Amino acid sequence: MKQTFIAEQVFDGERFHQQLPISVExxxxxxxxxxxGAVETQLPGTLVPGFIDVQVNGGGGILLNTDCTVAGIEAIGQAHAQYGTTGYLPTLITDxxxxxxxxxxxxxxAVAKGSAGVLGVHFEGPHLSIPKKGVHPQSHIRRISDAELAIFSRDDLGTKVVTLAPENxxxxxxxxxxxxxxxxxxxHSNADYDTVVAALxxxxxxxxxxxxAMSPLxxxxxxxxGAAxxxxxxxxxxxxxxxxxxPAAAKVAIAAKPQGKVMLVTDAMPPVGMPENATFELFGIEVVRQGDKLNAVTGELAGCVLDMIGAVNNTVNMLGLPFEEALRMAALYxxxxxxxxxxxxxxxxxQADMxxxxxxxxxxQTYIGGKIVFQK
Known part of the structure; x- marks a missing residue:
């Protein structure tokens, strides 16, 4: 079926337009x-490109590490779709x-099935630095072996991202x-500058x-x-x-990097999309939500309850960036x-991710491939 969406305003990723028709098939x-022959739909508001989050540990009460199923992955995606995420990498922390x-x-x-929004996988660990482990369990941090290399080398996982500490x-x-x-x-690395440059x-x-969770400048x-x-x-x-x-540190990095090289991520945990008082366990340690902050009872920051539209608006309100650049940081980059x-x-x-x-x-509203996946 052909569809034409006509929003009051459209941001195409480069500039804003008024009443620009977008036809999808x-x-x-x-x-x-x-x-x-297209069915026309009038949309009150601003239509923007769908957001892409490359670091999503969980959402909707689900943590990928404890629910390694297609249903669990899809529940995470559904939780984030209400905040504009149309593509994401389910992220497994050290295990x-x-x-x-x-x-x-x-x-x-999920990739073979075409689960909405699933673009691949992000393995955050387990080949990290113990001094910079954060809430990653030390018991599972280890040197890379053939077993992990075989997983990382699979060709059926979509886009693959692996976070590692280059000193290890x-x-x-x-x-x-x-x-x-x-x-x-x-x-999650304590590497010196030269080691980081060699990895690049x-x-x-x-x-x-x-x-x-990285060696400072x-x-x-x-x-x-500094190397980053x-x-x-x-x-x-x-x-x-x-x-x-x-915010000042964020502004320094954005000013120093070429435009297009800083992207927004959520590092989201299960409470995203859940009631305010939601708590969860991470490797046997209780994680408590206090407003928009997550801390393990042992004190460390334990991921986020940040969502992508929240990150976009924070980028405008906290960092003073133009709205269109914040949108690019959430989608194009x-x-x-x-x-x-x-x-x-x-x-x-x-792709009609909008x-x-x-x-x-x-x-x-959130659309993936022209199909509505969330409506407020």
Missing amino acids: DGQIVALDTVK NVEVMQHAADAVAQ VSVDVIKALVAADVRVCLG EAGATGFTHLYN SSRDPGMV IESQDAWCGLIVDGHHVH PAEFIGHQQRGLLKVGS VLLNQQRQVE
């Missing part, structure tokens, strides 16, 4: 005009190899991962939640933060919730990072 945008295998199998099934993974292994079509991100030269292309020791900000080519995920990164050139823009040939926002910049 078979999940793709086929014309920026009305087309013969044993059996759980990694179960998660990979579930993601492969050799440049030869990083090169092997890149050759296996893995996007290597650096994070070996093919690493991203940094996981910039500033958090100082005058004589640039650390991972200096790099002209690597993408940096940024958690803009006001807790993980001070992560699409470019994971190599999904048909996403992040509302152009002819793009979000309708009201005047308060809150989500009214």
